[in-house]
Amino acid sequence: MELLHVHIEQAGYEERDNVIRNVAFTLGSGQLVGLIGPNGAGKSTTIKAILGLIKKTKGEVRFSGPQGNYAYIPEHPILYEELTLWEHLELAAAAYGLKADEFRERAEELLAQFKLGDVRHHLTTSFSKGMQQKVMLIIGFLTKPDVYIVDEPFIGLDPKATKELLDTLNAERRRGAAILMSTHVLDTAERICDSFVLLNAGETVAQGDLDQIRSDCGMPGASLFECFHTLT
Structure with a gap:
């Protein structure tokens, strides 16, 4: 079941209205999608646009789960x-x-x-x-919302707290919730995410599961970390 549909043609601010362009993806029940990219790539703007916090947004964001609700956990x-x-x-x-x-x-x-x-x-x-x-x-x-939007959740957490967080995320996925997670912790993202949206300079440069990301950067067998640095 699709719980979140995102198709942002353009979003930005007064001084620059095209910070992100043509960012599109969906989240399904039980799915964890990693939103990754270097600083300034447009991850925060993407999250703000999804949350309806940017007036200068052209496109469509639709929450369509049983409850139609979400939780935002800020950085x-x-x-x-x-x-x-x-x-x-x-x-x-x-x-x-x-x-x-x-x-x-x-x-x-x-x-x-x-x-x-x-x-x-x-x-x-x-x-x-x-x-x-x-x-x-x-x-x-x-x-217990349908969708979680989580921004850099591992910052400040010790290893034990990180495991507690991962256990809770997995429990919510089993319940059927979908999770969009922005993170720089690529080794953990590679291990827990079903798929990825990789942003650079405001645009999507690769999207899909790890095999698709590897294909996009022409590096079969590479880690997410290696693909990240090749594509950005």
């Missing part, structure tokens, strides 16, 4: 200084309209999974960067 944590971890979760639950029982069960499950249960009533300003990133992950996973 940099966005937290309120005066709220505890639990208060952040309560605020998110209220915004999403989660029922109290459903919220408590899901929140307890995620707090235990990401090892933050003991600090639920602490202000998030006292947390390390990795802990703050875990808070954003928990908020994102709280509602």
Whole structure:
């Protein structure tokens, strides 16, 4: 089942309205697609266009899952200084309209999974960067949406937290959710992604599974890292 359809003919800003051009792909149920490219390639603009945050966007973005909803997990944590971890979760639950029982069960499950249960009533300003990133992950996973849009999720996470994240992503894929993940961690992306959209200078330079990426760069048997540097 197709959950996200993206066809961006052009998107950009006041000073430059064609930052990205002709970016098109779809996400199906249970699929994890890696959005990769060097700094300045247009990954962030692509994500913002999908989220409807760029006025100067020409094209079509369509969420078409059973619920038609998505969760966005940003690269940099966005937290309120005066709220505890639990208060952040309560605020998110209220915004999403989660029922109290459903919220408590899901929140307890995620707090235990990401090892933050003991600090639920602490202000998030006292947390390390990795802990703050875990808070954003928990908020994102709280509602079990059809589609996840995840921007550089591994930054600030130690190896154990990275495994916890990967386990949660895999569980959500088994549930049927689709995931678009922007990342620079190419060895992990190669291992977990079904397919890739490789951007450079605002355009798609390769797209498909690893075999297709290898074919596009003429390097049979190459790693994603090697293909990345050849194509960009």
